[in-house]
Amino acid sequence: MKPVKFTIDKKISGGLGRAGTIITPHGALETPVFIVVGTKGSVKSLTTEQVLGLGGQSVLANTYHLYLEPGDELVKNSGGLGKFMNWEGPTFTDSGGFQVFSLGAAMGKSVGKIATGEEIAEYTDEGNFGGKLAQIDEEGVTFRSFMNGSEHRFTPERSMEIQQNLGADIIFAFDECTSPMAPKEYQMQAMERTHRWAKRCLESHSKIDQALFGVIQGGRFEDLRKESAKVLAGLEVNGKTFDGFGIGGSFVKEDMATAVRWVNEILPEDKPRHLLGVGEPEDLFLGVENGCDTFDCVAPTRQGRNGNFYTNEGRIIIQNSKFREDLSPVEKDCGCYACKNFSKAYIAHLFRAKEMLGPTLGSIHNLYFIVNLVKKIRQSILDGNFPQFKEEFLGKYR
């Protein structure tokens, strides 16, 4: 019995993209699907009722954050992540690898999965994002808490133990996440270590109703990405293989689609593929087109909290003075709670008045926008008109 079952419903003609269904112990995911991020066991500023209301199918939380607060034992004692946060649908946790390196090194800075040139420049010199607050060895990583500086250690085995306690339906192997601009030599070493850690994850993971995904690394190097896909796709320990795959690492924006294609041409077609930390509209089209099934990203809620609203014509900044007296909704035909009930003028007022309802409405709208965009992408695959839908959408979206 596999913890998750994946079936392909329809493929994009002549390409890697597909629409499918992942059956998890907590229900089905119709892919491609955007997984809503609830880093600390809460989708920021939203109740689970609101997440359901906007069409969210699944939530992804963070091993690193939940381990530090409130602790994985408490989550386990609460009946697992879903029960703890009152989410009845499928759940994911990522392995904590990305956070150990990015938060460890970049205390107070936010390092996006798709880095800008400036962000990358800060981390060019050394391999693991400067490594200031995370020390890596063959066994694992010692790091300091972003909350209080206390020292902690993650190993592949410990990550599995914590993620089994958190109890999500789909979890990820513990990987080392490198800077996209790290030298190739370092990328290779890190990737090979990630492969050895992947094997240890497969060995130590024992929760049978929980799917374990391997994480592909290799940066922007074709040979490394392909090798990583080949090694992890073929990895077998006592008859056990990965139930699916995550595609990890920070990407330089232009490289993302290519790197994803290299990998997905090699990964087995019959297992689901998650593109970690990617969720801007253009990137979602590219990710789907190149064979990814599930996505997660903090951008929709983070942008929404800051008053940046997605629309079919691109993002708008609600605090812009031109919206001060605009009595129309953010998006005319949008079905989200914010657009059905409030004007731009009202939402702009909430942001000016520093009312918490502003960030809440921004999060609802943006998540609705992205979740439903991916649903429409799925439908376009089923309808056999993905290329047309992509062209139509991106033609308007600036």
Place this chain on the structure above:
Amino acid sequence: MKPVKFTIDKKISGGLGRAGTIITPHGALETPVFIVVGTKGSVKSLTTEQVLGLGGQSVLANTYHLYLEPGDELVKNSGGLGKFMNWEGPTFTDSGGFQVFSLGAAMGKSVGKIATGEEIAEYTDEGNFGGKLAQIDEEGVTFRSFMNGSEHRFTPERSMEIQQNLGADIIFAFDECTSPMAPKEYQMQAMERTHRWAKRCLESHSKIDQALFGVIQGGRFEDLRKESAKVLAGLEVNGKTFDGFGIGGSFVKEDMATAVRWVNEILPEDKPRHLLGVGEPEDLFLGVENGCDTFDCVAPTRQGRNGNFYTNEGRIIIQNSKFREDLSPVEKDCGCYACKNFSKAYIAHLFRAKEMLGPTLGSIHNLYFIVNLVKKIRQSILDGNFPQFKEEFLGKYR
């Protein structure tokens, strides 16, 4: 045609208290009722859907705040306060009097309606809370914005104009709110000015589907409170009288019930009475018992945002370490969204992790608690057992 119609459904035997119904242009209020505060046109951290879900019947917003941001003209152009904030039920606005004086003088400090001894001590010397940022004359008040220090002027006529633009169902006459410890001489002068302003409010108010309530002042002095009630109850301008009354002023806690009784023994029985800014459980019982019908207070949401949750045994601080692993709800038999779906341990985690959902759940729970407490008080009046219910509730509530 009166803008609101008030009927008494049942009285507390031998006392001033009563259960009644106020019919407004936007629906009925079953009294006694707690009016949910949405100062800036938003019940802090909640959607209007959530306010409805917890049993909220009506929302009270603030003239002073909405005048400054986003401006009353915009609210008018949006179709009025209810439409602007997507609240279909009855709405109130207070006159801005309290805020002009308290926020004007006490920039950055919060002056509660029921002041503590220390708060009062700061304002003992002068009449109108020190008057540093509010200058009063016979015509009106010049004050500085709490937002940016810009200068503004309110007169009774201007307050009516703004409140007519905001368009709530029930509005209040513009009054001068004095410190509860101001000398009697000043209290008397302020009260008499408030009476002259009340007459000007009646004269200038012209919106026929909007009820205008006079505001009784007089501090803690029996003769002044009684005079204020007598004068405003009898005030008639061109055949027009007040549709109801607000009882205003900051109270010293011990004096509240007495001052309310003095007033309500004089006010006409057939008009509704609002106790401004009062909403702690004990005070609600005292207010109802002494003849008040409607109440508003920021305490439930403010307390909830800070992690202080009402329970039948008194308030608890959710961040207290004893709740860290407590998997039971805040209140066992509570029907609110927070208690039905989340444990104390989870809510405590949200506050520790600084997740916005924490303050949201705190606001939902506390508003549910207070709104439903007043509903139960109403029911106890209808059932003829108010004294027993009061004793039972306050016996447990510490």
